[in-house]
Amino acid sequence: GSNANRSNEDQPIQAGSITVSAAISLKDAFTEIGEMYKAKTGNRTTVQFNFGASGVLQQQIENGAPVDVFASAGEKQMDALAVKQLIDLDSRIDFARNTLVLIVPEHSGVSVASFADLTSPSVKKIAVGNAKTVPAGQYAAEALGRMGLTEKLADRLVLAENVRQVLDYVVRGEVEAGIVYSTDAKQAGSQVKVVATADENTHAPILYPIAAIEASSHSKAAKEFIDLVRSVEGQKVLAKYGFSSANAPNPNQ
Amino acid sequence: MIWDALKLSLLVVSVATAIVGAVGLLFSYLLAKTEFRGKELLDAALTLPLVLPPTVTGYYLIVLLGRRGLIGYYIYEVTGWSFAFTWEGAVVAAVVVSLPLMIKASRASIESVGPQYELASYTLGKGRFETFLRVTLPLARRGIVAGLVLAFARALGEFGATLMIAGNIPGKTQTMPLAIYEAVASGNERQAQILALVLTALSIAAVYLTNKMSRTQAHG
Amino acid sequence: MIWDALKLSLLVVSVATAIVGAVGLLFSYLLAKTEFRGKELLDAALTLPLVLPPTVTGYYLIVLLGRRGLIGYYIYEVTGWSFAFTWEGAVVAAVVVSLPLMIKASRASIESVGPQYELASYTLGKGRFETFLRVTLPLARRGIVAGLVLAFARALGEFGATLMIAGNIPGKTQTMPLAIYEAVASGNERQAQILALVLTALSIAAVYLTNKMSRTQAHG
Amino acid sequence: MLTIDVRKQFFDKREASFDLELSVEIGSGFTVLTGPSGAGKTTLLKMISGIIRPDRGRIELDRKVFFESELRIDVPIRERQVGFVFQDYALFPHMTATENVCYGIKTGSSAERRDKALEMLALFHIEHIAARMPREMSGGEQQRVALARALASEPAIALLDEPLSAVDVETRGKLLDEVENAQERTGIPFIYVTHNEAEAARLGRQRITMRAGRIVEANVVAS
Amino acid sequence: MLTIDVRKQFFDKREASFDLELSVEIGSGFTVLTGPSGAGKTTLLKMISGIIRPDRGRIELDRKVFFESELRIDVPIRERQVGFVFQDYALFPHMTATENVCYGIKTGSSAERRDKALEMLALFHIEHIAARMPREMSGGEQQRVALARALASEPAIALLDEPLSAVDVETRGKLLDEVENAQERTGIPFIYVTHNEAEAARLGRQRITMRAGRIVEANVVAS
Numbered sequence A: 001g002s003n004a005n006r007s008n009e010d011q012p013i014q015a016g017s018i019t020v021s022a023a024i025s026l027k028d029a030f031t032e033i034g035e036m037y038k039a040k041t042g043n044r045t046t047v048q049f050n051f052g053a054s055g056v057l058q059q060q061i062e063n064g065a066p067v068d069v070f071a072s073a074g075e076k077q078m079d080a081l082a083v084k085q086l087i088d089l090d091s092r093i094d095f096a097r098n099t100l101v102l103i104v105p106e107h108s109g110v111s112v113a114s115f116a117d118l119t120s121p122s123v124k125k126i127a128v129g130n131a132k133t134v135p136a137g138q139y140a141a142e143a144l145g146r147m148g149l150t151e152k153l154a155d156r157l158v159l160a161e162n163v164r165q166v167l168d169y170v171v172r173g174e175v176e177a178g179i180v181y182s183t184d185a186k187q188a189g190s191q192v193k194v195v196a197t198a199d200e201n202t203h204a205p206i207l208y209p210i211a212a213i214e215a216s217s218h219s220k221a222a223k224e225f226i227d228l229v230r231s232v233e234g235q236k237v238l239a240k241y242g243f244s245s246a247n248a249p250n251p252n253q
Numbered sequence B, C: 001m002i003w004d005a006l007k008l009s010l011l012v013v014s015v016a017t018a019i020v021g022a023v024g025l026l027f028s029y030l031l032a033k034t035e036f037r038g039k040e041l042l043d044a045a046l047t048l049p050l051v052l053p054p055t056v057t058g059y060y061l062i063v064l065l066g067r068r069g070l071i072g073y074y075i076y077e078v079t080g081w082s083f084a085f086t087w088e089g090a091v092v093a094a095v096v097v098s099l100p101l102m103i104k105a106s107r108a109s110i111e112s113v114g115p116q117y118e119l120a121s122y123t124l125g126k127g128r129f130e131t132f133l134r135v136t137l138p139l140a141r142r143g144i145v146a147g148l149v150l151a152f153a154r155a156l157g158e159f160g161a162t163l164m165i166a167g168n169i170p171g172k173t174q175t176m177p178l179a180i181y182e183a184v185a186s187g188n189e190r191q192a193q194i195l196a197l198v199l200t201a202l203s204i205a206a207v208y209l210t211n212k213m214s215r216t217q218a219h220g
Numbered sequence D, E: 001m002l003t004i005d006v007r008k009q010f011f012d013k014r015e016a017s018f019d020l021e022l023s024v025e026i027g028s029g030f031t032v033l034t035g036p037s038g039a040g041k042t043t044l045l046k047m048i049s050g051i052i053r054p055d056r057g058r059i060e061l062d063r064k065v066f067f068e069s070e071l072r073i074d075v076p077i078r079e080r081q082v083g084f085v086f087q088d089y090a091l092f093p094h095m096t097a098t099e100n101v102c103y104g105i106k107t108g109s110s111a112e113r114r115d116k117a118l119e120m121l122a123l124f125h126i127e128h129i130a131a132r133m134p135r136e137m138s139g140g141e142q143q144r145v146a147l148a149r150a151l152a153s154e155p156a157i158a159l160l161d162e163p164l165s166a167v168d169v170e171t172r173g174k175l176l177d178e179v180e181n182a183q184e185r186t187g188i189p190f191i192y193v194t195h196n197e198a199e200a201a202r203l204g205r206q207r208i209t210m211r212a213g214r215i216v217e218a219n220v221v222a223s
């Protein structure tokens, strides 16, 4: 949907609170946007966040958890809800974009400067998200496939259940390299070095979809929150934490 | 945030431990003192929440108790209320995962009480219930306290199943372990460490005091 | 895949349970039968792996045993080998999380054994070790078996800490719970159910048999 | 009047290692039960109290049927109201002497029950151990607490399994007086197991001698 | 020769509820220990065996110091080699009669130890319960297993706390013969607690009478 870009100035905002289930990687950005939202409503409406793995959030919604907005780190989870008609399709929109980067430990004896270097015999282990459960892992698998590396690296891959685990492995030097989002790498600061960015055409665009939940009893407030995320101020906050705009081309390219 | 999570954890854990204590003793009694078909099978089945990954347990809980769940549906229809995203949901998760610990430990200790004391109590005109309460329980004290401590600790640390059914809503369902999870996952290491320290201190203090108390009281 | 995960789970669990049995009995003995400074504090600290979210426990394991870990560094320097991403790492994780269950349950039952039997054994010229083995252990049997069963089940279901230190490498470190989690989280319900069923059956069968066996043997 | 007509076998593997079969009617008052070790005295008392269930037969106290295999009657232990002094005492290890005795007292306020318990302890010359736990008592002291506990519970029948075996001769004489008083006061049947000839002679208006699960001599005042 | 010179107090809260103080030298052979219930007989035996530690004093058997408070000597129970028949038997509940007796036998192959255990059981007329667990035995049978177990362990001293109190008079006579034989065969000191005058008279070359923690009469063959 694309008609979610309505103005929110002329509508009164409901009192109470809305519940937003969001991918845990959005925590810092969304917490800030949540404060903005509260201020905007004159402190009458607050946002309760439920941060977790996108898959868990999806299953909660499928089983009737009282959620008003869902922001996922991958399209797959949102699609699953769409099929079951659990989201308000009109409100669905991609609100942010991410890029995939190759990281190595801060102090590393192994020289890795590109994805191709991963085939070097000195690279014993590479941490990536589990493609079956972690969106970042899904994109990583896709990218490695396009680069023709899947076969060669198959027995070097360590599958993590969340991005944090990949970061931990890399920071602690348990693996020679890892593949994460640029936002995650940014969060880890100087503990990891970004050595390469995956080409946009090696994987589907990494888009973060957001939508209001069909069963929500605060659909107006939910849409207002989505609007805020989409607004200039909202996008500014997201940019601050390393996300780029969903429509804009990847700035790292 | 620490404060909210701590308060909530204490609430959830105390309610859960009380329920586990009562329900666990009932089951232990049935398993230890009565004979029925499929008894050992029930005992074996009761260890299941230990074996299944908590997230999976949580998944089954939500399938059962969620607003569209097998049971949850009727609860919702009648009361308009559901376990999902409530602290009561967190209690259910904590009870389910910690109950097996209580039952295993206390069943064993109840069975180890020599029958002569219970028989003596019967000859003194006491029924099963009073005998259990005044003779068997005090004599099985150590194992029961061990079971309660295990259950308490497990409930305090419960995370996977709670996340699934109760969600992770600060001030509402975010218990200490969930707060730690969130801090870790969002790269907030400092906060994660503080939270883990508080949780550690709380648990050590509680277990230590329980040990002290149960040991200074009359020992059989 | 089921087959690989099952084989690996059985390997990890049997090694872990054996270690937990031996180490747990040693600790239980020390806690039950000797006096030393900070004893109750040690006991309380031993429950920690129950309270901390397994992922956090796993993180500490990596900090300790990883290739650049406090201990792991030296292991790696000397042997070129590290616990990280090996089935031995999974064993360590399983041992750490299940040890508290064993210790709590068996300490309580060892302490509940009347002192008269041990004293009688001493007057018959037996030392502490033989007395423990031939008198105390058999009399504390129920609680010890309960502890072992709890530890076994917990080790079988271990997931969070294993994931962290052993990684999730199909055919190498992917145990049953990891496989189940993967199936559930990726929405592969059918496979999740099959896996959960296998794990459930395995655990129920093992616990059931243990119960049966420990009950048909001489009971004190 | 107590009517007993029972059969009970114990098995070692397949073989019957002990076979008890007896039929007797016992009048009120004191009955001394003697016989060599392993004769089945304890087994008989346990059947009367309901702790051991006979293979078949009938046990009846004052027209109240306790057990009847044909009619499948088996009154639970707690309803039979027996005051049992166990051969191994079976004192509650987690209770003081007073609490042990109080436990079986059925009527009165808690202060009254306490007073009665202390009175019973004094009767058996152990008021000084009132606050002690069983593990802090001597053998003879434990045995007397067990006796006090059984008699304080106002039973319909008292089953005393060598209740003074661990008490010295001097004290035993005085205690026997008290046991006899108690019987006279209550008028209920007392079955008293002993190996002590002096005791047997003194108490025995009625006397039953068992051997290998059979009654070999019975001198009872019954219909 | 056994030398005992000890002091031991038990406390109820702050107050000493029992105060034992005695000094005696006991020659080899049989010593009968009597005294009213609560006199301190069991406490004395437990101090000799090392189960209870005296507050102060000295215990010495045949020049071997068991306990000496000044020198801080306290030989562990297992090195004192006492054959103890406990007043409450303390049979291992998870072992058969044979296994209980075997447990303390120190020498020989496992078949030899088994044979010796069975021999001891036969000596005390309980060979028929060899394969039975304690809970399947009568009181007197259990007591005899405890006696067999203590004497089979080839102790340096035997401490028998009312070892035949639960056995009928008839059997007791025969068992006493065996106990006397055992003493003569081994030549070690036997301390025999009893309330039974007949037994005391028969065994008592040496005799000690206690009352309230003191020796009130000692007739001992020492230095």
Ligand SMILES: Nc1ncnc2c1ncn2[C@@H]1O[C@H](COP(=O)(O)OP(=O)(O)OP(=O)(O)O)[C@@H](O)[C@H]1O
Pocket (backbone or CB within 6 Å): D010, D011, D012, D017, D018, D035, D036, D037, D038, D039, D040, D041, D042, D043, D044, D087, E129, E135, E136, E137, E138, E139, E140, E141, E166, E167, E168
């Ligand atoms: N559970 C059991 N299994 C097998 N035999 C048993 C069992 N209980 C008792 N017996 C046997 O039954 C017989 C009678 O036992 P009981 O305790 O009634 O004897 P008793 O007359 O009380 O002897 P005592 O004077 O020694 O106490 C004994 O030989 C005993 O070994």
Ligand SMILES: Nc1ncnc2c1ncn2[C@@H]1O[C@H](COP(=O)(O)OP(=O)(O)OP(=O)(O)O)[C@@H](O)[C@H]1O
Pocket (backbone or CB within 6 Å): D129, D135, D136, D137, D138, D139, D140, D141, D166, D167, D168, E010, E011, E012, E017, E018, E035, E036, E037, E038, E039, E040, E041, E042, E043, E044, E087
């Ligand atoms: N742990 C204890 N605490 C307090 N008092 C105790 C303790 N152990 C024993 N006593 C008391 O010490 C006294 C002596 O006990 P002991 O067992 O030596 O008596 P005994 O001579 O063996 O008597 P019996 O013939 O009745 O067995 C008793 O009054 C007993 O209550």
Ligand SMILES: [Mg+2]
Pocket (backbone or CB within 6 Å): D041, D042, D043, D087, D161, E138, E139, E140
């Ligand atoms: Mg008997």
Ligand SMILES: [Mg+2]
Pocket (backbone or CB within 6 Å): D138, D139, D140, E041, E042, E043, E087, E161
């Ligand atoms: Mg004594």
